[in-house]
Amino acid sequence: MSDAPLLRLRALEQVFDTKKGPVAAVGGVDLEVKAGKVLCLVGESGCGKTTTARAAAGITRPTAGAVEFRGKSLTDMTPGEKTAYRRAVQYIHQDPYAALNPTRTVASTLTAGLKRHGLVKNRTEARAKAAELLTLVDLTPPESYLDSYPHQLSGGQRQRVNVARSLAMNPELLICDESTSMLDVSIRVSLLNTLGRLRDDLDVGFLFITHDLAVAKYFAWDGEIAVMYLGKVVEHGPTPEVIGNPQHPYTKALIGAVCEPDPDLARANRSSEQLRSAEIPSLTDLPAGCAFHPRCPAFEPGVCDSTEPALEGTGAAGGRRRVACHIVARDQRRESVQHAQSRDDRTLVLDPNKSPGAAWSA
Numbered sequence: 591m592s593d594a595p596l597l598r599l600r601a602l603e604q605v606f607d608t609k610k611g612p613v614a615a616v617g618g619v620d621l622e623v624k625a626g627k628v629l630c631l632v633g634e635s636g637c638g639k640t641t642t643a644r645a646a647a648g649i650t651r652p653t654a655g656a657v658e659f660r661g662k663s664l665t666d667m668t669p670g671e672k673t674a675y676r677r678a679v680q681y682i683h684q685d686p687y688a689a690l691n692p693t694r695t696v697a698s699t700l701t702a703g704l705k706r707h708g709l710v711k712n713r714t715e716a717r718a719k720a721a722e723l724l725t726l727v728d729l730t731p732p733e734s735y736l737d738s739y740p741h742q743l744s745g746g747q748r749q750r751v752n753v754a755r756s757l758a759m760n761p762e763l764l765i766c767d768e769s770t771s772m773l774d775v776s777i778r779v780s781l782l783n784t785l786g787r788l789r790d791d792l793d794v795g796f797l798f799i800t801h802d803l804a805v806a807k808y809f810a811w812d813g814e815i816a817v818m819y820l821g822k823v824v825e826h827g828p829t830p831e832v833i834g835n836p837q838h839p840y841t842k843a844l845i846g847a848v849c850e851p852d853p854d855l856a857r858a859n860r861s862s863e864q865l866r867s868a869e870i871p872s873l874t875d876l877p878a879g880c881a882f883h884p885r886c887p888a889f890e891p892g893v894c895d896s897t898e899p900a901l902e903g904t905g906a907a908g909g910r911r912r913v914a915c916h917i918v919a920r921d922q923r924r925e926s927v928q929h930a931q932s933r934d935d936r937t938l939v940l941d942p943n944k945s946p947g948a949a950w951s952a
């Protein structure tokens with residue numbers, strides 16, 4: 591079996607033509623989701639999360655770059671491979687109300703895809719499968735829900751029906767776009783627990799989108815977080831590292847804005863500084879250099895406003911930690927020079943073949 595990630599986004603770009611000019615909603619995103627793993631995409635409203643997710647789900651065609659599923663670009667897929675991809679990758683919308691057809695019962699909603707793909711032989715088999723799916727998403731006993739219409743269900747129950755519908759296709763990847771954000775807190779936690787069980791039991795991978803870092807931390811603790819700002823990923827790494835030791839000033843600011851009494855977030859919160867401006871620049875008129883510089887507390891003139899910082903590996907977390915910040919990169923370079931110097935000094939002192947005096951005189 592190939593060890594290609596389940597989903598790979600390569601230099602993904604999405605530009606929308608608007609009356610005000612081109613809007614670079616996604617400006618070159620490289621990300622991967624591995625089988626059975628979670629990648630959480632976080633960032634403020636309008637930073638390009640949904641646009642990225644829709645391209646990843648094949649709903650929209652990116653302007654540039656590629657979406658690959660199991661190592662194959664969507665544009666190179668045969669019609670058969672495209673059908674398999676559409677079944678394997680399921681997109682769950684934010685709004686559980688809008689996503690369901692009000693005139694269909696739950697059973698009818700859950701079995702439509704199964705019938706279309708010829709995955710059930712008859713009505714009895716379809717109903718049994720629908721009941722099984724409802725049980726998977728903790729809507730039990732399923733008989734209480736099969737003949738209900740969406741308006742007879744609560745928001746949380748509707749979203750569970752949406753999840754059940756996507757599971758009908760035996761997906762390998764669920765793309766959840768703020769799928770829990772419209773729900774009350776207790777219902778949200780319960781749905782997150784159900785999704786977590788599906789992740790662990792069915793080995794489903796997740797591209798999980800949220801603007802809520804507490805939710806990201808809860809759901810993606812064993813996975814990774816990518817922080818987006820104005821269409822670009824500015825920080826990426828294993829969740830405990832990003833939450834516990836944020837590097838990018840924007841990630842620090844996001845964590846600083848969390849008011850939930852979470853000890854990890856509160857710890858990182860203390861290190862955050864005041865933003866220079868609350869205003870988010872327009873995508874049609876992006877600032878030169880680092881797009882975050884007009885708001886960044888670490889801003890240095892001549893450095894941050896001249897060139898755009900690349901998303902670079904920091905060397906931490908086995909190379910899985912990446913940050914796009916000139917100041918972070920410079921501090922790290924300084925640290926590694928100091929580290930190398932102190933190591934050289936130690937070697938000189940500890941080398942048994944050279945006395946310190948001989949080493950210095952060499």
Ligand SMILES: Nc1ncnc2c1ncn2[C@@H]1O[C@H](COP(=O)(O)OP(=O)(O)OP(=O)(O)O)[C@@H](O)[C@H]1O
Pocket residue numbers: 606607608613615633634635636637638639640641642801873
């Ligand atoms: N079809 C479109 N035409 C023009 N601009 C668009 C279109 N879709 C999205 N945009 C713009 O692209 C940017 C990114 O939008 P997107 O919906 O991806 O953000 P988001 O991170 O999902 O935000 P939210 O947290 O509010 O859902 C926004 O400025 C949005 O206005």
Ligand SMILES: [Mg+2]
Pocket residue numbers: 639640641767768
């Ligand atoms: Mg969105």
